[in-house]
Amino acid sequence: MAAPPQFEHARYTQNRGAPIPAARQSMGRALIWFGSLGLLAMILLQILDATGTLPIGFENWRPTLYAYVAWAVALGTGQVLVRGEPGWRALFVLPAALFTIAVVVFPTLFGFYIASLDWNLSSLDGPKFFGFGNLVLLMQDPFYWNSLLNMVYYVALVLVEYAIAFGLALLLNADIKARKFFRVAFLLPFMLSPVAVSWMIGKSMLESRFGPVASFLRDIGVESPTFFSSPWVARLSIEVMDAWMTIPFMMILLLAGLQALPREVVEAAKVDGANAWQSFWKITFPLMLPVSVTAVLIRTIFKLKLADIVINVTSGGPGGATDTVSSFIFRVYRDRSNVGYGTALAVFYLIAIIIFLILMLRVANRLTRNVTDQ
Amino acid sequence: MKRELYNKMMAMQASRRSVLKGAAGASVAALGASTALGAFTAPAFAASDLRAEMLKVPGVGVGSPTDADWRKVGELALGPTKDRVSEGEFAGVELTFMGLNNQNLHNFLFRGFLKPWEAYTGAKINWIDLAQSDYNARLQQSIATGTVDFDIIEMGAPFEGDVAGKGLASEMPDWVREQIDMDDYVDYLKAPVGTWAGKTYRVSIDGDCHNFNYRTDYFTDEDLAAAWTDEGNDGPWEVPTTWQKVQAVTKFLKGKKIGGQDANGYLDPLKGWGGFGFYFLGSRATAYAKHPDDPNWLFDADTMKPRVNNPAWVRAIQDVLDTIDSQPPDQINADPGTTGFQQFLAGTGSMLSWWGDIGSNAKTSDSSVVGDVVGFDILPGSDDVYNASTGNWDTLASGPNHAPNMAYIGWGVYVMARVDGDSLKHKAAWSAAAHLGGKDISLWASAYPSGFQPYRNSHFNIPEWVGAGYDEAFITNYLASQANSYNHPNAAIEPRIPGIFQYYSVAEDELAKIYAGQFDAQTGADNIAAAWEKITDQIGRDNQIALYKASLGL
Secondary structure, eight states: OOOOHHHHHHHHHHHHTSOOOHHHHHHHHHHHHHHHHHHHHHHHHHHHHHHTSSOOOOOSSHHHHHHHHHHHHHHHHHHHHHHSHHHHHHHHHHHHHHHHIIIIIHHHHHHHHHHTEEOBTTOTTOOEEOTTHHHHHHHTOHHHHHHHHHHHHHHHTHHHHHHHHHHHHHHHHSOOTTHHHHHHHHHHHHHSOHHHHIIIIIIIITOTTTOHHHHHHHHTTOSSOOSSSSHHHHHHHHHHHHHHHHHHHHHHHHHHHHHHSOHHHHHHHHHTTOOHHHHIIIIIHHHHHHHHHHHHHHHHHHHHTOOHHHHHHTTTOSTTTTOOHHHHHHIIIIITOBHHHHHHHHHHHHHHHHHHHHHHHHHHHHHHHHHHHO | OOHHHHHHHHHHHHOHHHHHHHHHHTHHHHHHHHHHHHHHHTTOOOOOHHHHHHHTSSOTTSOOOOHHHHHHHHHHTTHHHHHHSOTTTTTTOEEEEEEEOGGGOTHHHHHHHHHHHHHHHOOEEEEEEEOHHHHHHHHHHHHHTTOOOOSEEEEEGGGHHHHGGGTOBOOOOHHHHHHHTGGGBOGGGSTTTTEETTEEOEEEOOOOOOEEEEETTGGGOHHHHHHHHHTTOSSOSOOOOBHHHHHHHHHHHTTOEETTEEOOOBOOOOSOOTTTTHHHHHHHHHHHHOOTTOSOSSBOTTTOOBOTTSHHHHHHHHHHHHHGGGSOTTGGGOOHHIIIIIIITTTOOSEEEEOTHHHHHTTTOTTOOOTTSEEEESOOBBSSEEETTTTEEEOOTTSSBOOOEEOSOOEEEEEBGGGTTOHHHHHHHHHHHHHHTOHHHHHHHHHSSSSOOOOBGGGGOHHHHHHHTOOHHHHHHHHHHHHHHHTOTTOEEOOOOTTHHHHHHHHHHHHHHHHTTSSOHHHHHHHHHHHHHHHHHHHOHHHHHHHHHHHHTO
16 A cells, blocks of 8 residues: 555655654664674574584574564664665565575575585484585596586587577468467477476387387388487487477577567568578578577576486486486485485586586677677 | 285186186196195184174275275274273374375375274374375485474385484384284294394384296297207206296297297396386395395495495396396386386286286286286295305205395384383374284285285185185285295395485496496496495494394394
8 A cells, every 4th residue: 555645755855854863773773783683692592502512402493584584574674764765665675685595595505514514314423514525526426427428418409409499480480371370389398297208208109119109110120229228319319308398498489589580671681682591691690699599598507407307217327328417416315315415416516507607608798799799 | 905916806806717817827836836825725724703804894896995994994903902902091192103195005094994093092193194205205304304203104124224223213012012913924024124133113014025927828838948949958948946047048038939929038127216126136136145044145244345246246237237138129228117017017028026016917907918927936046156154156955045035025114212201102102003013904904905915924824815705726826926935034135224225226326337338247246335335434334234233133
C-alpha cells in the first residue's frame, strides 16, 4: 500500500532539508552494533560448543540462523535510523543481498572449508583438517584428469553443435513451408528430460542386440553394431544424445537473433550484388556474432555440467572413456561417501570453470568489439 | 517373498500347462536340489494350526495382500509378544522406525504387522520411509553428523560396520533371542553374522545370496553335445559345476547356434552398478579365494591388507578377460541389470550368477523367454583353491571347492543404542523388532509379497508351502538353490565393515579399465588393492581391523 502523501513529503523534507537528529543516529548505530555483536557472540558460542571447548548443549546451528535473521533486521532498521531516506532505499536491496549471502556466498565459503577436510562419512574419527591434502590427491588422481580431458572433448564439440544450430536457425528463418510446425518440432527434444533420453535412446534405441538402430544397421550389413563399446564411439554416442537435446536451445537463441537483424542491411548487400554465401559471411555471421557468443557461452556452461546421460547410460565407461567431472564427483560422493575429497573436486572444477569462462568472455568481447568497430 | 516370485507362482498356477513345462524345464536342477532339500522335507511335520491359518491370509492366488491382511497376520502373530509383555505396558512410549518403501512393501508391511502390536502394548510408532537410492546417504549422514533420529532401523548386514561397529546399535536381550528362535536361522545367518565382538544386534528378516542360473535347453541339445565331443573336450556335455568347465563351455559356445540363434556361454556384467557390480566378480572369485580353512577371502583380518590382487582374484579377473570375446557384443556396456533382465531372461547367454530375482522373474516377466528352460544350482566350484597362508593352490580331497557368495546377506531389523537409557523404551523397541522377526510371521513374509526371501530352516518345509497352495515341483527346485547356498559350510560371507561399498565402488572403476584393455589383470588388481589401502587408511586402519575381526567373531 502506498504511504500517505503527507508522510512521504515530510520524510523527503526531513532528509533533504533538515539533518537527522543525532540521538536517532546513535540509536541506529547502537542497534547495528548490538545486532552484529549478538551474531558474532552466537557464532562464537556455537563454535565453542561444537568443538567441545565450552559445552552448552546446542542441538543444532539454528540459533546462529536466528541470530543472523535478527542481525539482518537490526541492520535494516539501523540503516533507516542512521541514514534516513537513503536507508529506506537500501531496504529494497538489503534483504536480497543478505539472502544471497546466506544461500550463495556462505555455502560457497563453507564448501571451501569442507574441501579442506579429510572427511569420509564411514570414518569413526569424523572430519579431520587436511589443508591442501585433497588438492594433492586430486593432482594424482588419474580418474579426475581423465574426466577433465573428456570434458575438453565434449566442450570442443560445442562448436559443431553451434554450426548445426546455426544451420537449422537459418533454415527456420527462411521462407519455408510449415515453418511454424518445424519450429515447434525442432524444440521438442529440448523439452525432454535427460534421464528419459538416456533410457529411451541410450538404453533402448541404441541397445546393441534388440535396439531398432542396431537392427537397422545389421539389416544394411554392419556386423555387431555397438554404440558404447569402444572409447570414441561411446564418447560420440553420448555427445549425439546430449547435442540432440540441446541444439534446439542454441537454435532458438540464434533464430531470435536472425529475426532481429536489420533487413535493410541484408537487402542492401543483395542490391550490391552479394550472393548468398557472401551475404552470410560478410553480413549475417558478423552481425550475429554477439548472439552467437552468448549461445556458445551458455551451451558451454550446460556442457560443463554434463552428467545425467553418462551416469545412466555408461556409468563413465568403457574404461572411463565417457566419464565427466560431474559423473565422477557423483560416484565419489554417492558411492564412496568421500565428502571432503568430493567437495575439493567440485571446488577445483568450479575455479577451473570460472577461469575458463573469463578467458572465453575476453575472447568473445574482442571478437564482438571487432565486429562493432567495423 | 519377493513380489515377482509370488506373481510367478500365481501365473504358474493359472496355467497347468505352464506348470508342466516349468517342471520339465527345471528337472535338471531338481535332480541336484532334491538331496539337500531332503533334509528339510523328510520330517514333513504337520504345519501348526496357527501357521496354516496365517498362510490362508488372504489365500494364495486371491490377489496381493492388503493392509487389512497385514494387520490380520500381525494379530495372529502376537502370541509371543503377549507371553512377555502385558497389555498396555508400553503406553506413552513413542518409537521411530526407519526403513524402505520399495515397491510399497517393507515399511508398508511393517506398519500393518505392528498395528495390532501397538494396540496391544500401547506404544506408538512414527515412520521414516526411504527410497532404496536414498537409504545409504540418509544413514551415513545421520551417523556422521550425530543426528540418529530413529530407534529401530531396517538395514542390510553390509551396513553393520557403520552402525554396530560404531556402537550405535543396542545389544539384543536374551529374551528376544528366545522369542525369535534364532537357532532356526539358516547356517550363514547365525553368528558371527548379526554379531559384533560376540554381541548380537540383528533380528534377521531376509536372506540373500548369489546362485547359478543356467539354461537347461543348452545342456540337453544334441547338436551341441556332439560338437562338444567332436572338438575333443573333456567329459560329457553337461551343466558345469566348476569355473574351469564354465570357461571351457563359454569358449566352446562361441560361434555356435542353438535354435537358429547365436549361442553364448557365461555372462559377466562388465559395467559398474554403484558398487553392486563387484559382487559378480566376487561370485567368480570365491571358489578360488575362499579356502575352507580360512574365514577371510577379501582382506587379511590382521592387517586389512587386500587380497583382491592375490593369485585367486587375479585368476578370476583373468577368467573374465579370457571370455570377453566369447560373450555377446557390447558386453562391456552391460551392468548386472542388463545381464540379468535384458540378456539372460530375454534369451541371450546360457549361464549367469545372480540373486534369486532371476528365478522369480523367469516365468512372470513379460520380457522373459526362458521360463521353461531355466535351472538353478549353487555357484560353480573350482578344482583347486588358493591357500593364502601357504601361497599354494590346494586340491582338496573332498573334490572341487565350492564357496557360495552370500552377497549382501539380506535385511535385518536393528534397535539403536539411543533407547538403552530408557528401560521401557528399550523393551518396547526390542519387542517390536522381535514381533517383525518372529518365526511364524516370517513364514508368511516368505510366502507372500514382502520383499524378503526365506531365511530360516523352517521356511524350507515344503509341505507347508504345498499346503498353502503352492506347486511342489517349482517351489522345491527354486528353494533348493537358496537353501544349499545358505547352509554351505564354506559360504563366503561378505565383510561387514564400515564403508564396504566404497571398496566395491572403487574396484568397479578399476575393473572397467581392466575390461577395456587398459591394464592387465594383475596390474589392475594391484590398482584396486592400492585404492583399497587408501580407503582403509582414510577410514582408519586400526578401527577397520578391529571391526573386521569383530564381524568375523574373532
